[in-house]
Amino acid sequence: MIEATMSRAAAADRITEDLLRPLASPSWRFYLLVLFLGSIVAVGASAFIWQVYYGLGESGLRMPVFWGFYITNFVFWIGISHAGTLISAILRLVNAGWRRPVTRCAEVITAFALMIGAMFPIIHLGRPWLFFWLMPYPNQRMLWPNFRSPLVWDFFAISAYLTGSLLFLFLPMIPDFALVRDRSTGFRKKVYGLLSLGWRGTTKQWHRLETGMSIMAIAIIPVAVSVHTIVSFDFSMAPIPGWHTTIFGPYFVAGAIFSGIAGLIIAMAALRKFLHLEAYLHPLHFQNLGKLLLMMSLLWGYFVFAERLTTWYGNGTAEMNVFYVTQDGSYAPLYWTMVTCNFLLPVSILSIRRLRTIAGCVIASFGVVVGMWLERFLIIVPTLGHKFLPYTWGTYRPQPVEIAIMTATFAAMTLLYVLFSKFVPIISIWELKAGEPNPGAAAPGLEHR
């Protein structure tokens, strides 16, 4: 019995050592990476300033395609954000033991992807300096935003989701912050001391933390579902062909979770490789997430099939114009790339057990990320270019500012993730310890379902 306890203590020490190692003084490679990513972000920021100075004409937007890359990226990043909190909340609620090393790196994706996604509705404004007019705030003119506008719903949905996700991310970090606090000195100790909110590890504190986390895990799920439904309303509320359809709510939520899982798999594979977390992120985690991705891929295929078939069978003139231009018109190369990346590729890789390795999952995930980005583009642009009156049909070509800003958001996501994993243990230490099999328990390994 004593031996067992000792081996358990040793295992806990090993976990602490391994997971706090990335927080030690960074190497030159870290600085180089930060510099590289930071300069891409700086280019994107300058592109935005350029666009504000000269006008939105610097983008490729034109009559009648008034939304393009920016709104595509908006939906894309909000979609990516659905990985984290939602998956982590569901895995917590069903008490899946394998979730423990996964939850935090998932929740961080949510926080950062949401912050990035929420910038796009501001970046794309004609007069971005007046963005606060979208918010309800007390003002002398007694003017409120228009609560009938889906864009105002967006504002509420995203701010609620961001607040909830940050809380959900922060709560389980408190004991880990306290751990870092206790092991550091000077300024670091002060900062982590503040972040740990006076955590002492008393029974009462543990109890409150558990209660808080259960409440958040339940509360965040309907919020997450509502967010992407409301994002889909941005399109489905407008009575134009290709947008005005009731399937968009669930279609967008499914697509969001789909792309989110893909983002999570890529992030986890990168963490595993670069932070040497092979002992914690096992092939099992990738296999399980790979199965989840496979299921979402099939669900996505089903949604696309249902949406396309209904359009084709209904044979409405205006809808069919959009249908054909994507199916075999000028957008067909993008459309079929999307189908390949989102359906054919992941299904053929992930449904074969032998291929459901880490590498296989990562390849499928990259496909899904590309495919889901294209899906959003193909929802937005062909419809706007092919509304009812053929006289006003048009097209769209993205311009350098848009490409620079889009590239910058991918760099920003990576940068934030890199920085985060440098300052916070990217795997929840205390949760991992709690999940360690207790050698004294009757049925060891039961938690590793």
Place this chain on the structure above:
Amino acid sequence: MAARWGMAVDLDTCTGCGACVTACHAENNIPTVGPEQAAVGRAMHWIRIESYWDGEFPEARMKFRPVMCQHCDAAPCEPVCPTYASHHTEEGLNAQVYNRCIGTRYCANACPYNVRFFEFYNPEWPKPLQVQLNPDVSVREVGVMEKCTFCVQRITAAQIDAKAEKKPLKDGDIKPACVQSCTAKALVFGDLNDPESEVSRLSRSPRGSKLLDDLGTLPKVTYLAKQSLA
């Protein structure tokens, strides 16, 4: 009873001359964007003449359709605007408050007729053209949406004049720039709430139809079908 402004367009008499487009530009300080921007698709014409070929050569003939904001009673552009920049006035106009617009361009996406335009750059008028700007119409800055107003400045001016002279407004007193400049008299503007007005009479015509009527946007512009083979 408040007026309900509407228009009738006789496709039989429209010659597609484009005088209305020019008049609209002059009246409403609409910037001309230059050949490069126009080629990209950023030309702004609050009223446009759509031209369609009918039949095959040599029996082909051309048909024209002037399209401006239809001032829908159930306008898709209005509810989607987050700042009320696009809203409905008591006289049934789809007003656009430039100062309230932050440029989400949602209204333009929701509009089935594509009659809303965006200021992609700050407008410029090569000297001395800036002195011909209409002082009754605000010049819009970069980043806002704009569109046909039925020349609301003329409507308001006529109403103020009528009030000052204590006379009721007569049908035909108000002429938007396009109506005034139409040599073929294909465009008729007036109060749809006055059953005797010419626009009301034409709107009731069996030749009349609304553009994309089945969408349920309840446009206030009536198109009178082409009959002659000229």
